[in-house]
């Protein structure tokens with residue numbers, strides 16, 4: 001906690017009820033959480049400090065990605081007391097006080113149930129700011145989003161199967177998924193043909209994208225007009241990757257399947273829904289999307305509210321295919337919908353699939369265990385076989401050990417230092433020349449290629465160089481934060497490219513070769529928060545200092561989106577990024593700098609996500625303790641989606 005926040009805390013302590021002030025002083029809730037709670041209390045004439053404390057806890061929990069708070073879960077409440085993304089080595093001011101004891105549970109619940117601030121139960125009044133359902137307290141807006149997701153998902157799962165020509169479907173499945181190793185992939189395609197929701201999950205290299213492309217070919221094999229297909233992902237980068245990968249698979253299909261499938265375009269979920277503002281989209285329950293099939297990749301990054309808007313916007317008979325890896329970090333905003341959908345008890349009985357029938361070749365049973373069959377009741381098909389070539393790579397075994405929570409194996413694989421995996425064991429708050437040497441060489445090498453392609457006006461080359469190496473960190477601030485590392489990499493690259501970059505440009509922000517990160521949505525320009533690009537010289541000659549000769553390029557290197565600098569939404573320079581930001585992207589080489597073992601941001605999902613961003617090499621710069629802390633700390637996000645409605 002910084003001195004600034006402490007100053008704010010004192011003001012809160014004066015104005016807020018004693019109980020909230022005490023929890024604020026203990027660092028459990030922040031000043032802003034207390035402000036929201038007391039304001040809602042004033043609006044609804046609620047003064048009971050235990051109710052206001054519960055509301056402040058919900059606001060606090062939302063910031064950590066939870067949708068609600070369970071007041072009877074001591075571990076969950078204790079986890080709220082952990083500090084947030086502050087500078088781990090910064091001035092923490094006075095240490096936080098010990099938190100007071102929690103209110104007595106039964107009395108706390110009675111006060112909440114009787115409160116004019118809180119709607120009690122699913123059928124409680126619709127006009128109160130908070131809602132209490134099944135032992136969980138929500139802000140009502142999030143409760144409504146969760147209910148929307150639950151109702152629309154369940155409706156899709158229990159709806160009668162869509163009509164299919166079974167003989168034709170069987171033939172298409174046999175043609176497009178011929179191998180014994182395809183059994184789960186084929187199951188996913190068959191499920192998507194007959195049902196309105198399919199959740200296709202799996203780790204890296206298990207064939208999710210391949211399955212999506214072949215599944216589209218199966219769906220398009222019919223007599224009617226071609227199905228209208230939308231491919232979407234939460235970020236522009238992820239959408240570009242999806243489009244590229246699907247088209248690559250489609251190119252290799254039989255001519256008939258290739259022609260029927262065409263070359264589907266991918267877009268961001270925001271753009272698909274017609275983004276107007278954070279809460280308004282062109283498509284909604286009263287104005288559905290026209291598509292027959294909607295495929296969303298990287299679904300782990302889709303927050304609860306966006307998932308609610310997506311489900312509302314679909315025609316009830318459209319097929320929705322959600323694709324992703326639930327072991328990755330969840331969205332920055334509240335919710336972990338993909339993880340919840342995968343972990344729910346089955347809503348519908350598994351439908352009969354070709355793999356259940358007697359005409360199935362015996363080896364089709366491989367890999368279909370009880371868990372896989374049960375998951376199908378929720379539309380979930382989990383791919384488990386890694387198909388990616390390059391079996392000498394240690395990146396996937398490393399990811400698997402992280403996912404399994406096996407810290408000893410993680411450290412063994414990292415320390416072996418083979419197969420594209422490296423560990424630089426060091427105190428990352430005090431790195432010396434020797435420790436950063438490899439990272440520095442990679443950063444300079446990628447930076448040189450980026451600047452020279454950008455200077456040559458080679459948009460494809462520059463976008464390709466952008467994916468060569470990326471420094472990733474957990475924190476935004478502090479000695480192991482983005483700001484410090486972005487400045488460090490920038491300095492190295494500037495020094496190495498002096499004479500290549502145009503110094504006259506330094507007075508403008510539009511320096512050729514500058515890598516960009518978009519930080520807000522701009523539907524008109526077609527750029528969204530998280531998109532990355534680079535400034536390149538336009539045309540043959542780029543006169544020094546002439547900002548008009550500079551253009552920003554984004555997206556697919558083969559078909560870049562070009563945006564004039566005066567039309568750009570807010571951007572930052574992106575020489576380093578948080579792992580959260582890197583989700584949905586891949587880089588040939590990744591250098592991950594972990595904070596000290598005490599950082600609350602060190603989680604299993606963070607390490608897994610960072611490692612699985614790397615294609616050729618992942619270099620982890622950390623102490624062994626920090627690696628162990630990350631592996632041993634899976635994220636908990638509270639939501640009600642996993643449980644049936646009370």
Ligand SMILES: Nc1ncnc2c1ncn2[C@@H]1O[C@H](COP(=O)(O)OP(=O)(O)OP(=O)(O)O)[C@@H](O)[C@H]1O
Pocket residue numbers: 179181182185202203204205206207208209210211245386387388389
């Ligand atoms: N059934 C299969 N048999 C053989 N090879 C396969 C099969 N399915 C996929 N592959 C190959 O495995 C590799 C990885 O597949 P794909 O890119 O579809 O996986 P993914 O799960 O989407 O990976 P990521 O999430 O890392 O992008 C590709 O080279 C693909 O051609």
